[in-house]
Amino acid sequence: MLKYKPFIFRLLETDRGSKYFVAILLALMVLVPVCNLAVPESSAFHMPVYGVTLIGKYLTYALLAISLDLVWGYLGILSLGHGAFFGLGGYAMGMYLMRQIGDRGVYGHPVLPDFMVFLDYKELPWFWYGFDQFWFAALMVVLVPGLLAFVFGWLAFRSRVTGVYLSIITQALTYALMLAFFRNNFGFGGNNGLTDFKDILGFDLRSDGTRIALFVCSALAVMLGYFACRFIVQSRLGSLVMAIRDSEGRVRALGYRDEYYKLFVFVVAAMLAGVAGALYVPQVGIINPGEFSPINSIEMVIWVAMGGRGTLYGAALGAVVVNFAKTYFTAVAPEVWLFILGGLFVGVTLFLPRGIVGAIQKIRGMLGASRNTGLPGMAAKK
Amino acid sequence: MKRLLFLAFFSLVFLSGLDAADHTNSDSLIQSSFRLLSSKSFADKATAINSIAESGSSHAVLVLSSILEGDLYYHKKNKNMVLVTETTPRHYEITDPLTEELVSTKSKKELRKKYKKVGINNKLRGLLNEKLAALTIYSKDKSTRLRSTRKLLKNLNPSTVELLRDAAPRETDPQVKELMQVCIAVSDARSKDPEIQLGAINELAGSLYPEVRVLLEELKTAYTDSVAADPRLLPAVDSALRATSLKVSFYKQVENIFFGLSLGSVLLLAAVGLAITFGVMGVINMAHGEMLMLGAYTTFVVQQLMPNSIEYSLFVAIPAAFIVTGLAGIAIERGIIRYLYGRPLETLLATFGLSLVLQQLVRSIFSPLNRSVITPQWMSGSFEFNPALSLTYNRMYIVVFALMVLFGLLWLLKKTSFGLQMRAVTQNRNMAKAMGIRTGWVDALTFGLGSGIAGIGGVALSQLTNVGPNLGQAYIVDSFMVVVFGGVGNLWGTFFGAMILGITNKFMEPMTGAVFAKILVLIFIILFIQRYPRGMFALKGRAAES
Numbered sequence: 001m002l003k004y005k006p007f008i009f010r011l012l013e014t015d016r017g018s019k020y021f022v023a024i025l026l027a028l029m030v031l032v033p034v035c036n037l038a039v040p041e042s043s044a045f046h047m048p049v050y051g052v053t054l055i056g057k058y059l060t061y062a063l064l065a066i067s068l069d070l071v072w073g074y075l076g077i078l079s080l081g082h083g084a085f086f087g088l089g090g091y092a093m094g095m096y097l098m099r100q101i102g103d104r105g106v107y108g109h110p111v112l113p114d115f116m117v118f119l120d121y122k123e124l125p126w127f128w129y130g131f132d133q134f135w136f137a138a139l140m141v142v143l144v145p146g147l148l149a150f151v152f153g154w155l156a157f158r159s160r161v162t163g164v165y166l167s168i169i170t171q172a173l174t175y176a177l178m179l180a181f182f183r184n185n186f187g188f189g190g191n192n193g194l195t196d197f198k199d200i201l202g203f204d205l206r207s208d209g210t211r212i213a214l215f216v217c218s219a220l221a222v223m224l225g226y227f228a229c230r231f232i233v234q235s236r237l238g239s240l241v242m243a244i245r246d247s248e249g250r251v252r253a254l255g256y257r258d259e260y261y262k263l264f265v266f267v268v269a270a271m272l273a274g275v276a277g278a279l280y281v282p283q284v285g286i287i288n289p290g291e292f293s294p295i296n297s298i299e300m301v302i303w304v305a306m307g308g309r310g311t312l313y314g315a316a317l318g319a320v321v322v323n324f325a326k327t328y329f330t331a332v333a334p335e336v337w338l339f340i341l342g343g344l345f346v347g348v349t350l351f352l353p354r355g356i357v358g359a360i361q362k363i364r365g366m367l368g369a370s371r372n373t374g375l376p377g378m379a380a381k382k
Numbered sequence: 383m384k385r386l387l388f389l390a391f392f393s394l395v396f397l398s399g400l401d402a403a404d405h406t407n408s409d410s411l412i413q414s415s416f417r418l419l420s421s422k423s424f425a426d427k428a429t430a431i432n433s434i435a436e437s438g439s440s441h442a443v444l445v446l447s448s449i450l451e452g453d454l455y456y457h458k459k460n461k462n463m464v465l466v467t468e469t470t471p472r473h474y475e476i477t478d479p480l481t482e483e484l485v486s487t488k489s490k491k492e493l494r495k496k497y498k499k500v501g502i503n504n505k506l507r508g509l510l511n512e513k514l515a516a517l518t519i520y521s522k523d524k525s526t527r528l529r530s531t532r533k534l535l536k537n538l539n540p541s542t543v544e545l546l547r548d549a550a551p552r553e554t555d556p557q558v559k560e561l562m563q564v565c566i567a568v569s570d571a572r573s574k575d576p577e578i579q580l581g582a583i584n585e586l587a588g589s590l591y592p593e594v595r596v597l598l599e600e601l602k603t604a605y606t607d608s609v610a611a612d613p614r615l616l617p618a619v620d621s622a623l624r625a626t627s628l629k630v631s632f633y634k635q636v637e638n639i640f641f642g643l644s645l646g647s648v649l650l651l652a653a654v655g656l657a658i659t660f661g662v663m664g665v666i667n668m669a670h671g672e673m674l675m676l677g678a679y680t681t682f683v684v685q686q687l688m689p690n691s692i693e694y695s696l697f698v699a700i701p702a703a704f705i706v707t708g709l710a711g712i713a714i715e716r717g718i719i720r721y722l723y724g725r726p727l728e729t730l731l732a733t734f735g736l737s738l739v740l741q742q743l744v745r746s747i748f749s750p751l752n753r754s755v756i757t758p759q760w761m762s763g764s765f766e767f768n769p770a771l772s773l774t775y776n777r778m779y780i781v782v783f784a785l786m787v788l789f790g791l792l793w794l795l796k797k798t799s800f801g802l803q804m805r806a807v808t809q810n811r812n813m814a815k816a817m818g819i820r821t822g823w824v825d826a827l828t829f830g831l832g833s834g835i836a837g838i839g840g841v842a843l844s845q846l847t848n849v850g851p852n853l854g855q856a857y858i859v860d861s862f863m864v865v866v867f868g869g870v871g872n873l874w875g876t877f878f879g880a881m882i883l884g885i886t887n888k889f890m891e892p893m894t895g896a897v898f899a900k901i902l903v904l905i906f907i908i909l910f911i912q913r914y915p916r917g918m919f920a921l922k923g924r925a926a927e928s
Contacts, residue, residue, distance in 0.1 A: 078727045078730070155909070155912045156912055158912075159912040159913060159915060160915065161911060161912055161915050163726060163727075164666050164726045164727070164730065165866060165911060165915060167666075167727065167730065168862050168863075168866060169907075169908050169911055169912075171859065171862075172859060172863065172904050172907065172908055173908065175859050175904065176901045176904040176905060176908075179897050179900060179901050179904075180898075180901055182897070183897055183898070294859065295855075298731075298734055301731060302731065302735075305731060335742065335745070335746060338738050338739070338741065338742035338745075339738075339739055339742050339743075341735070341738055342735040342736060342737070342738035342739035342740075342742065343735065343739065344735065345731050345732055345734055345735020345736070345738070346718060346732045346735045346736060346739075348731075349722065349728040349729075349731050349732040349735075350718065350721060350722075350732065353728070
């Protein structure tokens with residue numbers, strides 16, 4: 001055995017689920033493009049391009065779920081407004097894509113996007129400056145959600161708003177954003193949102209090559225995001241964060257300024273959500289204010305709860321499973337979907353408090369393989 | 383002069399009541415002028431209108447107004463006049479205008495084939511208005527007089543002003559008299575004599591009728607431009623306008639406060655149930671909005687079940703909604719929530735799922751479209767204090783109803799043994815248990831009470847907004863804001879929270895637009911909660927710790 005192990009292996013070695021998760025992600029990253037490009041279309045293993053994009057979309061949701069799990073599972077804050085950060089990241093990317101259209105829009109204006117010509121704007125609003133540069137847009141994708149999270153968190157954590165109150169004001173936050181973005185004169189396309197994108201960094205968005213590249217980027221982003229989160233939760237900071245989750249008063253009494261730790265994790269999670277939104281928009285081809293609706297944010301919570309809160313990979317698993325079910329049922333029997341979703345909320349909270357991952361661990365526990373249930377770092381309750 | 387004589391004669395007859403002989407006599411007068419009405423010439427029609435107006439018949443008003451509305455037709459062959467009313471779309475009832483007997487019912491096509499409308503032009507329309515006003519300003523009924531004088535103010539001409547000059551001194555009702563004098567003053571303000579003009583303008587100062595305001599504005603521009611006008615006129619007009627606009631803006635504020643109160647009452651009705659479940663029990667019930675929705679749908683069902691007595695349907699709907707949603711609440715508490723006490727975030731998720739299920743259930747049973755709930759007659763319409771301020775009845779009833787619900791709830795909590803048990807359980811569950819209170823049942827009943835109150839709120843909401851599967855979603859965020867803003871566990875807090883939010887919203891709306899006002903209020907609440915995490919009326923002492 002080597003005395004020194006690479007950093008990434010150290011991150012993974014304590015956790016069997018992490019190893020599976022990273023292995024599956026790597027396999028996806030290789031297999032999906034191969035199945036699309038190298039396998040002939042007649043073969044049963046051929047992956048059509050829309051399938052690639054669909055999985056890419058699920059992966060962005062997975063990243064979003066991981067970031068939400070960081071906040072909910074490890075920090076103990078149930079954010080019902082996580083969609084706000086996702087949406088803001090998406091809008092930042094959407095603005096870049098809008099500017100890339102140039103004079104190819106319906107109205108052919110060299111600078112103004114179509115909806116601005118339609119709404120009779122004379123010149124570009126100041127907050128659209130700079131979005132013709134990719135680096136600037138990419139910066140904004142993390143900065144804008146991060147800044148919002150910073151301001152919001154700073155106000156909330158300093159005045160020690162916790163628990164349900166915090167959940168409700170995060171919901172109010174995303175609700176207010178939705179109302180604002182729905183307004184036509186807000187400068188972000190009103191209820192139609194931003195759409196009709198043409199290309200990204202000079203590559204045509206509709207071409208198969210770009211779509212596969214976006215898929216690979218999404219998978220990479222999930223992997224990097226996962227490692228970042230895993231690094232945070234396994235560091236000393238992570239232990240402290242989990243201590244805050246379990247007994248905030250005691251941490252404070254030990255002399256830690258808990259609000260700064262909470263703020264740091266909250267801002268990181270918001271930035272990750274922004275990245276997820278930015279990867280989501282070019283693959284789906286549209287961003288509209290519906291992304292800010294409170295129900296969207298609550299749906300994200302059920303992904304995490306379904307997969308298993310406080311495990312990171314469980315959140316990603318839940319996001320994929322729930323969204324796969326959503327895609328399937330809304331196509332086959334749309335009226336049943338809400339019954340299923342609603343049933344999931346009730347059923348998971350009543351019968352699967354630790355989600356799928358928790359259930360698997362429990363079964364393994366019964367078989368005597370492992371005794372580790374409950375949130376990580378938490379002494380078994382009762 | 384001759385017309386005035388006729389009028390005097392007519393009013394004598396009209397006011398002293400009509401005996402049978404006069405009746406048939408005057409009706410035959412109308413009957414004879416009907417032949418002229420079916421003529422092509424407008425001059426003939428004018429003669430006919432004049433003689434109908436002067437016939438003194440009690441049917442004259444009906445006939446003239448139906449000509450004006452375009453409801454008077456004549457048979458193409460025998461030239462008989464008939465009154466046509468549309469009963470159901472494209473189906474018409476044909477009645478005799480004098481005997482009011484039903485002649486026949488016809489479809490649109492048959493009507494077109496056999497009958498022809500009595501056509502009028504603008505000149506005749508003016509004549510008709512004038513004659514109708516003349517007939518009605520001497521009516522025995524005060525409200526008819528008021529209405530017709532109000533109509534006259536809209537288009538005054540020299541002959542109607544003469545009419546009013548005659549009528550005003552004889553008028554006994556102060557309100558009608560004042561309105562008549564306003565009409566006369568409006569006409570005088572355009573006179574050639576500056577003395578009369580000055581007097582009229584001073585009289586009009588502070589009058590709230592929109593016509594008066596238009597006139598004063600007109601005069602102001604006319605006098606500012608002209609050099610020849612009397613120098614006293616412009617200041618007079620200016621001060622009159624100032625007095626008027628001062629009054630108007632005052633009533634505007636009163637109206638805003640009223641709108642704010644009624645919006646606040648809606649919020650209160652939506653939130654007061656939540657103040658019980660969330661505020662007293664500490665259960666985050668995201669399905670609360672759906673309880674409102676169930677209440678509104680109960681109203682709809684009740685109205686479907688008793689289509690012939692819509693007027694009373696609300697009195698049935700209120701207890702029905704309370705029972706339906708109350709039972710639903712008890713079922714939810716026993717089935718789901720009792721397993722999740724002490725885990726508020728999980729409760730939130732489970733009840734949110736429940737709200738999705740309930741919405742979809744309603745969508746599947748009723749339809750995804752909005753259902754129309756009928757507003758009873760006694761709730762529609764508005765009460766006009768003056769021309770600048772009129773308050774709709776349904777909003778007034780909502781304010782009263784919200785207060786009734788609030789006080790009823792306060793009474794229940796403070797004065798009944800159930801209320802006592804409820805407070806005991808929320809304050810110290812174990813001690814309550816030791817005293818022999820069945821805490822499980824108290825929990826279930828409390829939750830049922832909160833849900834039932836929400837159902838009652840839903841009945842009220844059904845009178846104001848569309849009843850659809852998304853009704854609840856629109857109010858859930860607002861309801862939580864009200865409860866949290868007001869201070870958890872305090873019904874008075876909920877009351878003041880709702881009213882303050884309602885009034886703030888309404889006062890900001892004209893400045894910023896409805897949606898932006900709402901956003902600002904949300905941001906305000908977010909900041910407020912961060913400063914005062916336990917709301918306006920925070921509980922103090924031991925109860926606050928839990």
